[in-house]
Amino acid sequence: MEYNPMELMICVAARNLEDGATVVVGTGAPCAAAMLAQKLYSPNLCIMFEAGGVAPILPTMPISVGDSRTFHKAIMASSMPEVMETCQRGMVDYTFLGGAQIDMYGNINSTMIGDDYEKPKVRFPGSGGANDLASLCWRTMMMTVQDARRFTDKLDFITSPGYLHGGRSRYEAGLPEGTGPYRIITNMAVMGFDDETKWMTVLSINPGYSRKDVQDNCGFELKWAKKIEDTKPPTDDELRILREEVDPHRYIIGR
Amino acid sequence: MAMSVHDSDMREELLSGKNELFTDPDPDHARAFFRNKSRSMKPKLANVKDVVRDMIKDGDYIAIGGFGANRIPTAIIHEIVRQRKKHLGFAGHTSTHDFQVLVAGECIERCDVAYIIGLEARGLSPNARRAVESGKIKLTEWTNASLSWRLKAAAMGISFIPTRNILGTDTFGQSAAKVITCPFTGKKYAAMPALFPDFAAIHVHEADIYGNCRVYGASVSDFDLAKASKRVVITAERIIPHDEIRREPEKTVIPFWCVDAVIEVPYGSYPGNMPYEYFSDEEHLKTWLKVEKDPKELEKFLQEQIYGVDNFYDYLNINGGIEKMKKLRAIEYLINNK
Numbered sequence: 001m002e003y004n005p006m007e008l009m010i011c012v013a014a015r016n017l018e019d020g021a022t023v024v025v026g027t028g029a030p031c032a033a034a035m036l037a038q039k040l041y042s043p044n045l046c047i048m049f050e051a052g053g054v055a056p057i058l059p060t061m062p063i064s065v066g067d068s069r070t071f072h073k074a075i076m077a078s079s080m081p082e083v084m085e086t087c088q089r090g091m092v093d094y095t096f097l098g099g100a101q102i103d104m105y106g107n108i109n110s111t112m113i114g115d116d117y118e119k120p121k122v123r124f125p126g127s128g129g130a131n132d133l134a135s136l137c138w139r140t141m142m143m144t145v146q147d148a149r150r151f152t153d154k155l156d157f158i159t160s161p162g163y164l165h166g167g168r169s170r171y172e173a174g175l176p177e178g179t180g181p182y183r184i185i186t187n188m189a190v191m192g193f194d195d196e197t198k199w200m201t202v203l204s205i206n207p208g209y210s211r212k213d214v215q216d217n218c219g220f221e222l223k224w225a226k227k228i229e230d231t232k233p234p235t236d237d238e239l240r241i242l243r244e245e246v247d248p249h250r251y252i253i254g255r
Numbered sequence: 256m257a258m259s260v261h262d263s264d265m266r267e268e269l270l271s272g273k274n275e276l277f278t279d280p281d282p283d284h285a286r287a288f289f290r291n292k293s294r295s296m297k298p299k300l301a302n303v304k305d306v307v308r309d310m311i312k313d314g315d316y317i318a319i320g321g322f323g324a325n326r327i328p329t330a331i332i333h334e335i336v337r338q339r340k341k342h343l344g345f346a347g348h349t350s351t352h353d354f355q356v357l358v359a360g361e362c363i364e365r366c367d368v369a370y371i372i373g374l375e376a377r378g379l380s381p382n383a384r385r386a387v388e389s390g391k392i393k394l395t396e397w398t399n400a401s402l403s404w405r406l407k408a409a410a411m412g413i414s415f416i417p418t419r420n421i422l423g424t425d426t427f428g429q430s431a432a433k434v435i436t437c438p439f440t441g442k443k444y445a446a447m448p449a450l451f452p453d454f455a456a457i458h459v460h461e462a463d464i465y466g467n468c469r470v471y472g473a474s475v476s477d478f479d480l481a482k483a484s485k486r487v488v489i490t491a492e493r494i495i496p497h498d499e500i501r502r503e504p505e506k507t508v509i510p511f512w513c514v515d516a517v518i519e520v521p522y523g524s525y526p527g528n529m530p531y532e533y534f535s536d537e538e539h540l541k542t543w544l545k546v547e548k549d550p551k552e553l554e555k556f557l558q559e560q561i562y563g564v565d566n567f568y569d570y571l572n573i574n575g576g577i578e579k580m581k582k583l584r585a586i587e588y589l590i591n592n593k
Contacts, residue, residue: 027375027376028376049473050399051322051323051325051349051473051475052472052473052474052475053473059589060589062376063375063376063377063535063537064322064323064324064325064351064375064376064528064535065322065323065349065375066321066322066323066325066326066349066473066475067323067325067528067534067535068325068472068528068530068531068534068587070473071472071473071530077471077472077473077474077530078473078474079403079473079474079475079476079477079478080322080399080400080403080475080476081400081403081404081407081476081479084399084400084403084404084420087400088400088418088419088420107424111396111425111426117394117429118390118393118394119388119389119390120387120388121388122388123372123384123387123388124372124373124379125370125371125372125373125379126347126368126369126370126371126372126396127369127370127396127397127398127399127426128349128369128370128373128398128399129349129369129370129398129399129400130398131398131400131420131421131424131426132398132399132400132401132420132421135419135420135421135422136400136419136420155425157425158423158424158425158426159424159425159426160424160426161422161423161424164423164424169423170423173422173423173443174419174422174423174434174442174443174444174445175419175422175423176419251376
């Protein structure tokens with residue numbers, strides 16, 4: 001079946017969420033990925049929202065991470081401290097973040113563009129819970145369209161921590177050991193991070209793209225895994241459930 | 256050998272965010288206030304106009320309950336704008352429509368930020384964005400967990416709480432947090448200073464006339480907010496008999512002694528979502544984001560919706576009244592009401 005880049009990214013993301021895991025998501029593509037995973041691969045995936053919803057059965061896509069849908073038929077309608085403390089205690093496996101900029105260590109900017117904090121050229125919403133989730137969940141993922149302006153070697157503002165300056169700098173700053181960015185899923189490729197240097201490393205390339213495309217659309221030098229896989233395209237099953245059950249109104253996949 | 260703090264740790268320079276702390280975290284100053292706060296269980300029924308006039312001074316630091324456009328006390332927010340309160344400090348802990356209305360009314364001068372400007376999946380607020388980009392509003396940067404833990408510290412009556420977020424980032428750099436070392440483990444923490452707002456408005460499902468409250472659905476940070484704030488007004492979908500509270504005490508989540516005033520405001524979170532009551536009015540919020548693009552259009556809209564109406568019910572009526580609310584209830588209950 002034909003598919004668009006958003007559909008591909010959601011399907012690839014969903015494959016990373018194993019049964020029995022916990023994931024905190026926001027609205028949009030991450031929520032779609034979690035819903036798809038739950039319907040297809042991981043019926044016992046526990047989806048959490050930062051305003052307090054825990055393990056809802058989502059009837060439709062939420063508009064807000066605190067709206068009624070986020071705790072529809074849930075096991076708990078708890079609180080923000082409850083969800084954040086669960087992350088801090090080490091009980092949350094995954095989170096997904098977005099942002100305007102990302103660097104080679106997986107640091108993310110969702111606060112501002114410009115060099116003057118008091119008078120930014122462009123102000124974005126700010127961290128919300130993004131910094132908390134990136135600091136406290138075990139594995140952080142990102143789904144984004146890849147271009148050289150977004151994938152930059154110098155963020156205007158580090159909103160949410162990746163591996164900070166690489167190596168052990170993340171843990172030396174005081175963030176919990178073993179946490180950090182895990183996968184960056186773009187329209188062109190899937191990236192992970194080198195164990196030692198924590199530098200962004202290409203793991204697989206999506207159908208229709210070349211190594212050159214991936215590097216040309218990145219503002220810093222990428223590392224390459226020893227064996228580069230071909231990203232598996234969305235299966236018919238994935239596309240059908242995504243289109244018919246997860247996002248029938250094409251709120252996300254129609255973008 | 257007894258455990259000792261490493262000398263190097265003692266010498267280590269205390270890392271600190273460089274922005275301003277807008278509120279006093281001293282728990283003894285808060286205790287001095289709370290010593291004189293009434294604990295008598297007396298009727299506290301009030302009205303929106305008087306509460307906003309009497310309980311908020313220009314320059315106060317305020318906080319709003321709920322999350323984004325969910326379970327927000329719209330009547331109080333509009334009245335703050337209508338009475339043209341100025342120079343307010345604000346806790347921007349995933350604040351969307353509440354913050355944006357207050358910015359449109361030019362009420363806010365300084366803001367602790369976790370998430371502002373955005374209206375979540377609906378897009379960004381052009382007017383709030385202009386206000387922040389022009390430097391008109393002084394900001395200190397935090398996160399949702401940071402602000403909820405700052406309220407928790409205040410609710411506990413202590414001056415800070417150690418946490419493991421924001422370390423190593425510009426979010427920390429532009430905050431007013433500090434890095435501290437744990438005396439037991441030597442681990443680094445961010446110290447989140449207690450946040451004691453002067454005033455908080457929280458919208459709940461049910462309250463009695465004394466201010467004992469029930470909230471259904473996700474509670475966000477509101478239980479700590481009610482304890483942390485010096486003055487608290489509750490707007491409620493329904494006033495319920497005190498006997499109801501005593502019949503099921505486990506449902507009480509905010510006790511009367513936190514509360515200074517109680518106002519019955521049915522549909523009080525409109526145009527926001529109220530769990531198990533009504534969904535958000537997405538058309539209205541879309542219009543809001545559209546008129547915000549042009550300052551003249553926004554002024555006209557504010558005149559028509561807030562300044563030019565007497566109260567929240569007039570506002571509800573010009574936006575479709577009970578008929579609209581029935582539609583929003585059908586959406587909330589997933590009723591296919593064609």
